[in-house]
Amino acid sequence: MLSEKKAKRVAPIAATVVGIVLICLLWVLVSAKPNPSDNADSPLLGQPAPAVVTTTLEDKPFDLSRRKGSWVVFNFFNSTCVPCRAEHPQLLTFAQNQLSTENPAEMYTVINDDDDSAVLAFFAENQGDWQKIRDNDGSIAVAFGVAKVPETWIIDPNGYVRLRIAGQLSEGLLDEQMSLLKVQFGS
Amino acid sequence: MAAIASALLIFGGLRESGPRSQQDRIDAITLRLACPTCQGESVYVSRASAAEAIRAEVARQVGSGLRTDDETIAYIEQRFGSEVLLLPRSSGIDSLVWALPIAALICGVAALGVMFRKWRTADDGAASAEDEALVDAAMSSIKAMDAKA
Secondary structure, three states, X not given: OOOHHHHHHHHHHHHHHHHHHHHHHHHHHHHOOOOOOOEOOOOOOOOEOOOOEXXXXXXXXXEHHHHOOOOEEEEEEOOOOHHHHHHHHHHHXXXXXXXXXXXXXXXXXXXXXXXXXXXXXXXHHHOOOOEEEOOOOOHHHHHHOOOOOOEEEEEOOOOEEXXXXXXXXXXXXXXXXXXXXXXXXXX | OHHHHHHXXXXXXXXXXXXXXXXXXXXXXXXXXXXXXXXXXXXXXXXXXXXXXXXXXXXXXXXXXXXXXXHHHHHHHHHHOHHHEOOOOOOHHHHHHHHHHHHHHHHXXXXXXXHHHHHHOOOOOOOOHHHHHHHHHHHHHHHHHHHHO
């Protein structure tokens, strides 16, 4: 064991080191910035959107790269997902509001792990006349890093991902965010 | 003997076991990826839809032959975040996960070595100079007291 003299020398040093480590940990906790908004982080933000080539429920081809020039909204959806169903009125309102804007955004529902008939039945009952696109093998969800639905993504007219909202949309959020993005990146 | 056994074990562990099938590669990759919606389950084991989608993507990439295993894992990590890695990376801040336990083990063994050496060369009970001076002073005062008496 350490002699008394050595222990007296070592103790203050050890206490100082422990104190510094604790202060550093506290500083890391205090300085961590919470996300103040509903927007979720993603390494895709500011990057070109992943390539999406698929078909719509009307069996028409869909290629995201051909949608350049328009703002594109992808809403990842499953007809059995409770928050997906709950946020649907927000999407209807958003789609309606977009009609009166300059360069209205194009809405697309990306079907996530669901069958066509269930999705068609949902939209027949709840309205929403925008295109629904298939993601039968989950490759679109993986390309965007979508693990759970609902998620809403906004892609600008140049094909860059600008926004990701994970979870149910709150009232007016999508309209507000789209307006901000149009101001920031041009209509 | 221990050194030879260790060397053989290391050699055996690192040795290439021959060409792997695509399914072997898919299994190896999915064993290293965590299901993003499950607690602690690998993509290999999980039946969640997100895990199945990732498994399908891994199968596509392995089948296309365009990416190595590490590149495929990096692709998934880039989309879902580093939480999807079941094995932390050995670079950047993640490398602390590997380095700290090894450093702690080395420090612990070194500390034990120092302690053992100290115990072995510990004081055999011989009196120090201070002790002897103390005894001399006490003896002197006893003798002085006896002389007075």
